[in-house]
Amino acid sequence: MRSEAALHRLEEVAGRARPTALARERVLPVAEALAALLPGGLVRGTSVQVSGVSEGLGSTSLALALLAGPSAAGSWAAAVGVPTLGLAAAAGFGVDLGRLVLVAPPPPGEWATVVATLLDAFEVVVARPPVGSGVRAADGRRLTARARERGSVLVRVGNLPWPEAADVSLSVTATTWEGLGRGHGHLRARRATVEAFGRRGFTRARQAELWLPGPGGVLATAPPLAEVHPFEPTRAQARRSIPGAQHRVQVVGRAR
């Protein structure tokens, strides 16, 4: 009928005229490589725990990979209490350094206030609990509530436990470095197996293989080892890596 047709046209026009970024959209975009782990993106208002099986096995890279999606899409991001963040690596993953703010580790008494202030304004906040004292139960609840109210995502890093479990937990379970031989080559890329499990929407744990980082410092999905093709870097990436590292030695270093 005429009214139905008019209604359809009106809906179509409204769909086209909608601003491209509604502030009340429910998810933040994630990098393509992480899409298998977080289908649909990062839900606003949730918290994500990033960990590795042990120190030095890719938890920081994973946190940076998580930051890359929202940051490249235009969100502001802040990192509290992580003074060792490698910023060149962040830029390689796609984090926009012009919208990243780093805050020095605050004294334990003010840590919760600082993180709450940052959650008010920044869409992604990476926070490491204060060394030694951990996070108090009241503070943890307050921060979760603040994040939910503001629609910000709290990314928890570090090995100290939080009073409440996070909505999503990402952890690196196995890594394999490529490119380094015994006295030759250089670290070119790392294959990492990342597991995601959580409370909502996760019937069982999800797993994915990523280049974390890949050649040239980029983040990418890694094809399963059965059908391995040599990674063809783009011309920009090829210019950046040393020509002559011919030996692709698979070095397997498993987490203990």
Place this chain on the structure above:
Amino acid sequence: MPVTAVRTLVVHVPDWPVVAAGARPVEPAAVVHANRVVACTEAARADGVEVGMRRRESQSRCPALTILDHDPARDTRAFEPVIAALAGRITPRIEVVVPGRAAFPTRGPSRYFGGDTALAALALELAGGVLGDRAAARIGIADGPFAALLACRPDPLVVSPLGSPAFLAPHPVGSLLLAGVPDELLDVFRRLGLRTLGAVATLPAGDVAGRFGTGGVAAHRLASGRDERPPATAPPPPDLAARVELDPPAERVDTAAFVARGLATELSGRLDADGLACTRLLIAAETEHGERLERLWRGDGSGGASALTAGAIADRLRWQLDGWLNGNESQRPTAGITLLELVPDEVVAASGRQLGFWGGTAGADERAVRAVARVAGLLGLDAVRVPEWRGGRGPAEQVLLVPAAAVDLGEERPAAREPTPVPGGEVAPWPGSLPAPAPASVPVVAEAAEVLGADGAPVRVSGRGMLSGEPARVRTGAGRWSDVVAWAGPWPVEERWWDPAGHRRRARMQVLDAAGVARLLTLESGRWEVEAVYD
């Protein structure tokens, strides 16, 4: 034609940031902010350093250049005695545009001190007395602050009343930059063949308005020697002033500055609600014992750009308090600050800003800036930092962290973007730099490490870059020993061999241990350190 310009005296000390930093004109020195030169001494200019040049280029032109960091609070603090000397003797209505430049109307003081020339000589004597031989002040008197600024000379120049158009005519069009006219407009003038202010002034006003809009009209007025301000502004209504009482009194600048931010936002909000923007502001601070410091501040820029934003107001309030509380012993207040007051002195109709729907990107920028300010108030200005690309060999040197308070977060920052190749070329790599990927964890203080060969002896790198043995075990700090599975290197780097102070010789190695942790180790002076972890 009625003269609407206010006869003004301008005191200008050129290159004030370097003078405030303590550099003498004979030494080559430059103040650098966000990787660009903001001000430089005469000796540096003689070597070819210019304002706006990049730091590395200026260093390449003048290798002996001393680089000083940009500190607006220090500039204001150092300029405060000059203002105080002039305000105390001549007139309290002295306004500061930027530290290094101050202006005041001369009608009353000129009559009191017996003429413009006598007034100029007195101002020069007062300013010279405070500055000593650090710098030479320049004084100029003319109709309107722009003409007076161009008239500034070490030997004071007084332009006769109504003589401004003739005085301004031979000046090049580029002098309008000092009044805040955008460079693009001046470029258009030059390309149209208008190279002097006189040429711009001969254009009919109506045609200029039609072709260039309000910006062009402002430039035309300045070039003709008429003042830019609208003729008779009524003083702004008194309820626009914002004041806050501090209880307990603030002894330190940080505490007062934190409150100042909220006060500036309140004032800005009140002005916005009335559709006004403030171009001149009186900032007053009062202590418990009744001492009061008042200063007039003018926004720099022209037309709408000279309106002071909340951030600019908060900055000026902070500088003024810094200058007062940390300045000269004789002028420091004896008690804490109890009252802060912001009184708009001159307002213009605001041109407004278009925000995106539901806040949008502009809203997000503002929220971020506000949160940064709040956190900086809690933890200190140095605790909140933002990254900037510097370029370097090691992972710690490539990106530098600068305090967030020193940059304008709301604006596009080219320094935060990775250097892009010039059209038709490539980004030249740093010789000796590490290949991608970059490590994700770079400790602030490098942790000591030990690398042992198969025979149990520590691994060394010879002068020719050869390893003394294959690394077999590695540990960091007091941790557990791990077997080395793979390694690469050593990659020796010798930096700044010509500089005895900055000379560094080190060798880098990438080491992968049995636990799967890949590290970047550095050997310097016989000691191994963990420079970064590929976390």
